[in-house]
Amino acid sequence: MKKFILVFGLFAGAFVAQDSSAQVNISVNVGSQPAWGPAGYTYAQNYYLPDIDAYYNIPQKQWMYQQGNRWVTASTLPARYRNYDLYSGHKVVINEARPYLNHSKYRKQYAYFKGRHDQVAIRDHKESGNRWNDRKDNRRDSRQERERWDGNRRRG
Numbered sequence: 001m002k003k004f005i006l007v008f009g010l011f012a013g014a015f016v017a018q019d020s021s022a023q024v025n026i027s028v029n030v031g032s033q034p035a036w037g038p039a040g041y042t043y044a045q046n047y048y049l050p051d052i053d054a055y056y057n058i059p060q061k062q063w064m065y066q067q068g069n070r071w072v073t074a075s076t077l078p079a080r081y082r083n084y085d086l087y088s089g090h091k092v093v094i095n096e097a098r099p100y101l102n103h104s105k106y107r108k109q110y111a112y113f114k115g116r117h118d119q120v121a122i123r124d125h126k127e128s129g130n131r132w133n134d135r136k137d138n139r140r141d142s143r144q145e146r147e148r149w150d151g152n153r154r155r156g
Helices: 002-024 099-109 131-155
Strands: 046-049 054-057 062-067 070-074 092-094
Touching: 046 099, 092 099
Parallel strands: none
Antiparallel strands: 046 054, 046 092, 054 062, 062 070
């Protein structure tokens, strides 16, 4: 009887160990995304920036942009974009190996985001550990609550 319990325990232990190892293999690249990337994504392969009509490959840390009629890959943006603020411009996450091959589709699909500056960057996200932003968010939340209260008071 003791041997049966021992064998059963070993079998059950092997089964549990096998399940737990399957849960460990999750692909996450949070640490490798740039600080100017959009907050809230645990995985991103590329960003499309509609303002400058360019892509950024996160794992390779490479920019992809058009120069004339061809796509160029480089570690920096060209001089024509030197005044572009990566932190404020909108970024669209595209998980595709070579998004520039479908550029006309993405350009049309995400044209709405061109000129928008309402996206929170990873650096400025509330959960990034930046206390200044926590205080800023608290002030904004308090102001919204006050405005909501004042609006309800006027109506009622």
